[in-house]
Amino acid sequence: MGKKVRVALVYGGKSGEHDVSLQTALAVMSAFDYDKYEIKPFYITNDGEWRTGKTLLAPPDDVAKLRFAPDETGENALTPVLRGLSPAAAGEEAPIDVVFPLLHGTYGEDGTIQGMLEMANIPYVGAGVLASAVGMDKVIMKKLFAQEGLPQCVYRYFNRTQWEKDPAYFIMEVEVSLGYPCFVKPANLGSSVGVSKAKNREELIAAIDLAFSYDRKVIVEEFVDAREIEVSVLGNDEPKASVPGEIKSSNDFYDYKAKYIDGKSVMEIPADLPYETAEAAREMAIRAFQAIDGSGLSRVDFFLRKADGALLVNEVNTMPGFTPYSMYPLLWKESGLSYRELLDALIELAIERHAEKQRLDFGSGVPKS
Template sequence: MGSRVRVGLVYGGKSGEHEVSLQTAFAVMGEFDYSKYEIKPFYITKQGQWNTGEVLHARPGSVEELRYGSGEAEQSDFALAPLFAGLSGAAGGSGEDRNIDVVFPLLHGTFGEDGTIQGLFEMANIPYVGAGVLASAVGMDKIMMKKVFAQEGLPQCIFRYFNRTQWEKDSAFFIMECEVSLGYPCFVKPANLGSSVGVSKAKNREELVEAVNYAFRFDRKVIVEEFVDAREIEVSVLGNDDAKASVPGEIAPSNEFYDYKAKYIDGKSTMQIPAMLSPEVTEAVREMAVRAFQSIDGSGLSRVDFFLRKNDNQLFINEVNTLPGFTPFSMYPLMWKETGIPYKELLDALISLALSRHAEKQRIDYTGGSAV
């Protein structure tokens, strides 16, 4: 490894959160300490094409500079070469041609935080920031996540789920089950999607059917959850096996719930950091956040979201986000800033955790002890 760590920053992607990813990448590039790091950008287009540009020694001037056109960057096979150099047996090289030391994926949603690209990095045997294949996949699939939480004994809202085939075969049964078990209003979500895309609040049977059909546009599985009149509490988690939790924060949505518009468009939602909670609730939510993180075998970073029911202060875990928003104004880094870890130190910690996890995994004997 050279005097400066070369970070492969991967952003863009095929998901509906492409633009959010660009904003995140632009913010992260502006906060790296370029005396310690140099950045190799990898931009994935909405069609899935990989492009790469020159090594960066300073922040780009605008978000638009992060989009590499067909005549401005190496594409496809050439773009992927630095990531897979370790598999070819080639030496590391030096200067502009040397390999990537660690990958920092900033891809939100499908194909970015669902374990697929993490599998690519595993095959390339390259260190990368954030959750591994299993944790990423479980963290993206809300149904599997809730099953894991149930096994861990974490309290959560009542939910029901079904796939497209089941719904088309017997929608009347699932409508009845939701009405009896959950009542109205209830929330309908695609099982695999981020940033509240495809989420609806249904107040009656007609709206439930409409919401389910809408959610099936984005995934083959749908989850329906009971409505809880609650405060929305979030906690940042950092670490590998020895993870720790930040002070909690609270979101006050501008809309009926914290949907895509409230998160990224209207700018009217407010954040309270630290959240105004009793010491007992603060301790409980931080402890539950680490338990949730460990239950999915998390690593690097996650933001864990909770509901705090207003009438009795009962905590319910909502979800684990293995690649949360990461601009300097996002909840994840802001909660760590309030806890005592500023943004630049957070980037250092995540790089160090990625390298440490990779080194630990090299101790595993994947051959099963075979001598051949």
């Protein structure tokens, strides 16, 4: 038996999606092949404190066991992550081969932890700093989609200072450009947290106030009577797209309740689409992934407008739901890649991307071969 790959799983975090992250972590821990991998869990509390558990010899059987107590030694849990991860600097073998961030939302999916891992020169799964940040900021994402020539719905955006200075102007902008109903969202957040559907001016103002409680920037999008189509993307420089799937929401729209609470939404895999539409979605998913400089994994979400069959890119999610029952792995399962094989592929892609970066000259003046 060869040497095991040592994987640090990081989950929890200072985010409204903390509990979703725990469910993802439990699913991933349960799916790894412990004959191939050695798993070290790192839990981040709601307050941002890092805590570490013992190396796993077998997966935990309950999500409650993922919330570790503070380290009795008093050592900051970040220390074992960062210490010795550069063998050349430490003069010894790195204790961790790759980090797998399983953090959804703020301080995890937005480029922050990715930046820390880049500074420490640690291989990690998923999107890099730029793609993570862009994937979290719906406004910047949509601007890049427009640059790429990808069709999307009409939207407007503004920050808190602009809104407080002249709310009447932005209300007029929304009513003239988008009309009612429309969707109001925090620009930087996931899992539909803080998202509202506004049917009139009173609801619009209330929705904007709610969105500003989550972020300093708000985006308002036109209502599109459409089917919700999703495609999974996997890869680095040569990404591949899965078959498309469709979300049939149990709610008025696919909000947090419909995603995680009532359990009544339906995922249709593969989506019942004409061949040409399915292929167009796959091609556009790869273009959207590359537009934000994606790597590792992403789920790309679309609207398929009922009136004319137009396919509109909605957003790219760089850390999609990742339990065995989530859309991202289910789409790959339908495309011929099992959950365990998907984990193997993501680890390989992370190590591949890190090795590629080691060829770069970071200031020595001597190019690396």
